[in-house]
Amino acid sequence: MTNLTVVDAHCDTITKLMATNEKLHTNNGHFDLHRANKYNSFVQFFAAFIHPDYCPDKAYQRCIDIIKHLEIEIAKNQEHIMLVRKYEDISDAIKLGKIAAVLTIENGGALEGDIKKLDEFYKLGVRSICLTWNGSNQLACGVRGDNLDGGLTPFGFDVVKRMNELRMLVDVSHINEASFWDVMNTSTSPIIASHSNSKTVCDHVRNLTDEQFKALVKNGGVTGMNLCPPFLNENEDPNMDDIVRHIEHFMSLGGENHVGMGADLDGISNTPKDVRGVEDFDAIFEALLRKNYSEEQVNKIAGLNFLRVLERVI
Secondary structure, three states: OOOOEEEEEEEOHHHHHHHHOOOOOOOOOOOOHHHHOOOOEEEEEEEEEOOHHHOOOOHHHHHHHHHHHHHHHHHHOOOOEEEOOOHHHHHHHHHHOOEEEEEEEEOHHHHOOOHHHHHHHHHHOEEEEEOOOOOOOOOOOEOOOOOOOOOOOHHHHHHHHHHHHHOOEEEOOOEOHHHHHHHHHHOOOOOEEOOOOEOOOOOOOOOEOHHHHHHHHHHOOEEEEOOOHHHHOOOOOOOHHHHHHHHHHHHHOOOOOOEEEOOOEOOOOOOOOOOOOHHHHHHHHHHHHHOOOOHHHHHHHHHHHHHHHHHHHO
């Protein structure tokens, strides 16, 4: 399949590059522009990951620093990549043969409890926020938070509503079930789980239950398949079959239009067998074709499902 549009809804590459001092064009991590350029068109969500060590009062500045680093790398590689702020920008990037970069935040603690900072981040180009990162923050309780029965905080409800108004994607990966249901009952737009797999296939706290996924389907959202080994199988030694197994389970729940890629590249220490990084995404799609999925179905999983939500929301 040579005409694929690939959308990957989560990577931690920019944060990784800040630590290693490598470059976005070519590096030793899981993602770089040189390897992503093998695909006909590519949309990459770049997360500004805010480690809890920066919270509560250094999170905003840390986020600004990461965003600036992405801006610098994009400026150095203008012939290969462009930051997108609306869906029409994605179409323009594809026509120009450039990678479309969608700026996101992983951990709403970056807002430091101030709704005005949400508007500031929007003006900088942020188009999606993962509300928490495992633990609790001012918005919600995460999957490993200190109040697992707690859902969105009053501030969290305000943030979700304001994100809807601004036309930003609300990302429910990393939040606990109570927070998930609060988001589902509050958001008027499709939501995403940018990098979350099936809890039925692999019983990990970061994965989605069947009930959560069915709600996401009803909402019109999409979940991105995460390549983190512990999320794929309990032995933490996954291969291509494990990736396909998660996709097939979601497909069996009516997920044809609601499954995509959210590989967590450069946010995970190692990848499954047969997938070294972005250069091997096509091996996943070929594996699905061998399972007798149609080219139309594989195109949806590769990118069209996330493109639909992007067109609807941003």
